[in-house]
Amino acid sequence: MNEASTQAIIIANDLRTGRVVYFTKESGWSEAIDEAQRLTDESANERLAAATIDERNNLVIDPTLAQATVSADTDRFTLENIREQIRVSGPTILGSDHASTSQAA
């Protein structure tokens, strides 16, 4: 079995709506996690610098790197930090219509 590897995505909040957004390959922002650009260790800081320009341009707030583990067999992408997992998937509240997941999910 192959080793798992680590990757990262860049997460921020949209200034106007506050919604969770992800930095894309095209250097834009999307509310869809599938459109988040997956970054290797080498590219992560450079892309974060690019994302931070949008913070200065008043598009997003606080872009940060969220680390994830990627299974080599299934390519399953799992964020390492529970805080970021919840940020991506929305509130985990049991059996409630309040718990509609964030726009991103």
Next chain:
Amino acid sequence: MYRYDELDQSLVEQRSAEFRSQVERRLAGKISEAEFKPLRLMNGLYLQLHAYMLRVAIPYGVLSSKQMTKLADIADKYDRGYGHFTTRQNIQYNWPKLIETPDILDDLASVQMHAIQTSGNCIRNVTTDPFAGVAADEEVDPRPLCELLRQWSTLHPEFAYLPRKFKFAVTGSAVDRAAIKVHDIGLRVKSGPNDTVLTDIWVGGGQGRTPKIAQLFKANLPVEDLLPYLEAIMRVYNRYGRRDNKYKARIKILLAETGLEALQQQVEAEYQSIDQTAFSYIESEYARIAGNLIKPEYHTATEAPTRTNAEFEAWRRQNVKPHKQSGYAIAVVSLKPAGGIPGDATSIQMRAIADIAERYSSSELRVTHRQNLILPHVLESDLFSVWELLVKVDLAEANIDLPSDIIACPGLDYCALATARSIPIAQSVSKKIRATELTTDLKGVSVNISGCINACAHHHVANIGVLGLNKSGVENYQLTLGGRNDQNASIGQRIGPGVAADDVPEAIERIVNFYVDVREIHESLPDTFDRVGKEPFREAVYG
């Protein structure tokens, strides 16, 4: 409830217009996030994990039907159809957009509501006994004092940038339902000789990472002298409170580091230096406010209720409290259905309860610090009709003051400061414990769950406290026992290592079962804990 005047109306309108212009400048890039953040926080707007969160002030927890209906409308129009009532007797919306917040503030202002001083290092919304003015055991109605404090502290220029946030709670009863001993300042109003009103001032209570029970700072101060005295306390705190370390910035730390007597002397010296004539208005203002409270027209006792059934009787036993007016009752509406989200209400429920209040409770509602709602003036003969209407909107859970009446903060499902989740834990605990409390007398056993050491759910003073932490990336829950949040307030003790999320309901059930096994007649859980000690409880939980 208090009748606001044109001054109040113009203040909230001006503030709303000011925030609209601040948001416009932020969106146009004229101010940075660093510059904007303190401005939005002054208007109760936080940025949480998934979205902005707007905290709306409900001064001393009193709401009219019209205001509650507006809160429901806002939930539908700008949010996701629900709101979350908090331990500070406020309401929070979890999904507002920045671009729509000025419109929300305008809508709030249309019913004299706002979000001023619900955040930031200022004097926050004053809280009080949710039964204020109606409790059968009340000595003095604390609402005139709460309103006086609201007017004094709102936009007080000297106290807009304190070392840290500052919280007041007020009670007018010997039985403390406002948790005054775990606030920065707790006030106990009581009657003095010749119809005078006196206040005891308790200082330095608080929760968070250094929980403290307040100390009696000044006893029997005539209410006319209270504001200059409070002003003196605030000035000393503002001057000497630590600004170098936010964890040591609350007045509880200043009190601990300075010592009670030395701090009293500093305050006394400051008090003497204050121009008392500037406060000569208090006596007449206090009387004016008291006269401006809209009092319901109570009818003389009517015939006894005729309709009943077993579920209604269970609800009446658990949720209905004695009123000072004969023939009337206080109905507590539980926002804690077993398996539900503590403190949450949908817009449908908010509108329903606003309608019920309009019909049966003089259009008045209260929010409790235990995250429930209150219909404060219900004719006993109307209770059955009220209960039937509550049943229709799932608001008739008969569990007030039982373990499933859990206080829980938003935790890691929403809060940016959280270390672990609270709400799903509360859901699992209430589901499990509900079965036990239906067959065993567990009245008065409190369970509070906080998602981090900031302790917004007051877990330190719960009989059973649960604190969510993050241990090497995994949520872990510390259990404390023996806390009290009444007039005999005490801090709970940790009973052992933290437990995994899935194990919390079982651990709480073991605690409760052990308590039931060993308690003496009428002995509360903290009293049993004090009598038998930590070890047997620890053994019961960890085996």
